[in-house]
Amino acid sequence: MRMKKFIAILSAVGMLAAGITGCGGSDASDVSDTSGDTQSEWDSSNDITIVSREEGSGTRGAFIELFGIEEEQDGEKVDMTTEEAQITNSTSVMMTTVAQDEYAIGYVSLGSLGDTVKAVKIDGAQATAENVKSGTYKVSRPFNIATKEDLDNEVAKDFMNFILSEEGQAVITDNNYIALEDVKPFEGTSPSGKAVVGGSSSVSPVMEKLIEAYKGVNANAEIELQTTDSTTGMTSTIDGSYDIGMASRELKNTELSAGLKPTVIATDGIAVIVNKSSTVDELSSDQVKSIYTGDALTWDEVVE
Amino acid sequence: MKSKTWNEKFMQGVFFTAACTSVLAVALICIFLFANGIPAMKEIGFIKFITGQRWKPGNDIYGILPMIVGSLYVTAGAVIVGVPIGILTSVFMAMYCPKKIYKPLKAAIELLAGIPSVVYGFFGLVVLVPRVRELGRALKMIGLARSSGNGNSILTASLLLGIMILPTIVGVTESAIRAVPAQYYEGALALGATHERSIFKVIIPAAKSGVVAGVVLGIGRAIGETMAVIMVAGNQARMPAGIMKGVRTLTANIVIEMGYAADLHREALIATGVVLFVFILLINFSVALIKRRGEREQ
Numbered sequence: 001m002r003m004k005k006f007i008a009i010l011s012a013v014g015m016l017a018a019g020i021t022g023c024g025g026s027d028a029s030d031v032s033d034t035s036g037d038t039q040s041e042w043d044s045s046n047d048i049t050i051v052s053r054e055e056g057s058g059t060r061g062a063f064i065e066l067f068g069i070e071e072e073q074d075g076e077k078v079d080m081t082t083e084e085a086q087i088t089n090s091t092s093v094m095m096t097t098v099a100q101d102e103y104a105i106g107y108v109s110l111g112s113l114g115d116t117v118k119a120v121k122i123d124g125a126q127a128t129a130e131n132v133k134s135g136t137y138k139v140s141r142p143f144n145i146a147t148k149e150d151l152d153n154e155v156a157k158d159f160m161n162f163i164l165s166e167e168g169q170a171v172i173t174d175n176n177y178i179a180l181e182d183v184k185p186f187e188g189t190s191p192s193g194k195a196v197v198g199g200s201s202s203v204s205p206v207m208e209k210l211i212e213a214y215k216g217v218n219a220n221a222e223i224e225l226q227t228t229d230s231t232t233g234m235t236s237t238i239d240g241s242y243d244i245g246m247a248s249r250e251l252k253n254t255e256l257s258a259g260l261k262p263t264v265i266a267t268d269g270i271a272v273i274v275n276k277s278s279t280v281d282e283l284s285s286d287q288v289k290s291i292y293t294g295d296a297l298t299w300d301e302v303v304e
Numbered sequence: 305m306k307s308k309t310w311n312e313k314f315m316q317g318v319f320f321t322a323a324c325t326s327v328l329a330v331a332l333i334c335i336f337l338f339a340n341g342i343p344a345m346k347e348i349g350f351i352k353f354i355t356g357q358r359w360k361p362g363n364d365i366y367g368i369l370p371m372i373v374g375s376l377y378v379t380a381g382a383v384i385v386g387v388p389i390g391i392l393t394s395v396f397m398a399m400y401c402p403k404k405i406y407k408p409l410k411a412a413i414e415l416l417a418g419i420p421s422v423v424y425g426f427f428g429l430v431v432l433v434p435r436v437r438e439l440g441r442a443l444k445m446i447g448l449a450r451s452s453g454n455g456n457s458i459l460t461a462s463l464l465l466g467i468m469i470l471p472t473i474v475g476v477t478e479s480a481i482r483a484v485p486a487q488y489y490e491g492a493l494a495l496g497a498t499h500e501r502s503i504f505k506v507i508i509p510a511a512k513s514g515v516v517a518g519v520v521l522g523i524g525r526a527i528g529e530t531m532a533v534i535m536v537a538g539n540q541a542r543m544p545a546g547i548m549k550g551v552r553t554l555t556a557n558i559v560i561e562m563g564y565a566a567d568l569h570r571e572a573l574i575a576t577g578v579v580l581f582v583f584i585l586l587i588n589f590s591v592a593l594i595k596r597r598g599e600r601e602q
Binding site: 054078079083085093097101103231234254255 | 433542
């Protein structure tokens with residue numbers, strides 16, 4: 001009997017607790033409702049949610065270099081990105097996080113920028129391919145492809161010529177990346193055979209379009225695309241399983257000394273993105289730097 | 305007659321090869337991990353690697369203490385969330401459940417076990433993270449917390465992992481409770497104990513080793529979970545700074561940086577895998593120990 005009484009009391013206490021937390025829950029939702037009202041005004045006293053890419057990512061490397069977040073200390077370059085920054089290794093999680101969080105800031109490749117988020121102007125320049133090309137928007141990085149120095153695959157050579165030709169660079173421009181200058185029309189030799197291209201997932205979408213276009217000029221060749229990452233792309237090219245490797249970063253010295261020859265095929269802008277309900281439309285590079293180095297913790301420390 | 309014995313011998317060989325495959329796989333994984341990880345640990349310095357609080361691969365600083373502590377915190381959180389629910393669920397299923405509810409309940413728990421972890425992760429990212437973020441901002445507004453965090457936190461990861469380890473705990477615990485001889489329960493009733501008292505004072509203590517094994521298996525699942533945790537934990541490579549703040553686990557550290565790592569950085573990530581592997585070994589070892597002790601008691 002005592003056990004039953006104990007359980008009855010326990011359940012009564014449990015219900016009471018549930019009731020209280022229920023009330024607490026509604027309190028919380030009341031508060032979030034009021035903050036929902038201020039969200040339309042966008043309360044700048046809130047903490048900034050800083051989202052960054054992982055160490056070693058090509059996007060992050062270019063971002064910290066261009067905004068001066070990388071500092072020289074004792075002859076060594078140190079990444080000063082705040083340790084409070086949330087880290088993700090995918091563009092889609094970056095976009096979802098920024099699209100959901102009113103106070104978030106992040107950065108993505110210009111080519112993968114969607115309309116779920118807002119790209120801010122940097123030092124007064126809009127993040128567009130034209131502005132990157134004219135040099136007013138300074139946040140950009142090269143897309144590299146790499147081959148072995150003694151590449152003997154005719155299809156791969158021909159495909160590379162195509163990428164670096166007028167036709168190939170037109171595909172790059174169509175996909176919102178920035179094409180190379182002074183290119184000549186394509187003079188293909190139409191070799192038949194097979195080539196494997198693989199590597200960085202940042203370069204891969206535009207490479208897919210390039211392969212499609214190349215098939216239009218040379219139906220004899222078969223080109224296989226494997227999407228992995230920059231490092232796998234380089235190591236697989238060194239050991240011969242890819243004919244052409246893709247990297248969204250500069251090649252490392254060990255990779256160069258292993259006999260890889262890099263070629264820049266395009267330039268990609270990096271867009272700094274914020275939530276759509278954010279009132280921030282423009283940031284200076286110093287402001288971006290102070291956010292990412294952790295000097296500014298709330299939005300009102302950055303903007304009025 | 306002769307051909308039959310040959311047949312039997314041949315098939316025995318086939319079965320033996322099949323059995324060897326899994327052993328061989330484990331052995332190869334061990335060799336790969338240690339052969340690649342140990343040199344990196346030596347190069348970085350074992351103590352520096354395990355107790356270092358800073359992880360800056362760009363400057364060749366490799367300290368994985370934040371990740372070790374992060375993994376432990378998140379796992380502990382998952383245990384706090386998952387174990388009470390799991391044990392009470394299995395008690396309900398084994399001792400209270402009407403036949404009508406049992407089948408759908410069992411099916412639901414089995415389904416929970418079958419959901420891919422990336423789906424859990426997406427659920428966490430879209431459903432749990434905004435809720436926790438609102439909670440954090442509300443706490444900051446009423447002055448209970450100094451910093452609100454952004455929803456990607458130890459708390460979120462713990463809640464999500466707590467749900468994810470439920471099927472493991474419920475499955476093992478339920479069968480352990482069912483394995484207790486019926487005489488124990490009947491004897492307790494005959495001595496005048498109520499249904500509840502017989503369950504909590506007689507059956508559960510008798511099934512103790514099975515329950516503990518279930519919890520430890522759950523811990524193993526939580527510490528090894530990767531995809532779901534990456535999507536909700538924030539992944540900051542620094543010492544955990546609070547329950548509403550982000551954290552990076554050992555598994556997340558490997559997956560996030562593997563794509564771009566080269567040279568020593570890559571080896572350091574494999575060495576992280578070695579540390580994780582040692583954790584899992586310890587967990588499996590303790591499960592075996594608990595089971596053996598349980599058998600001796602019976």
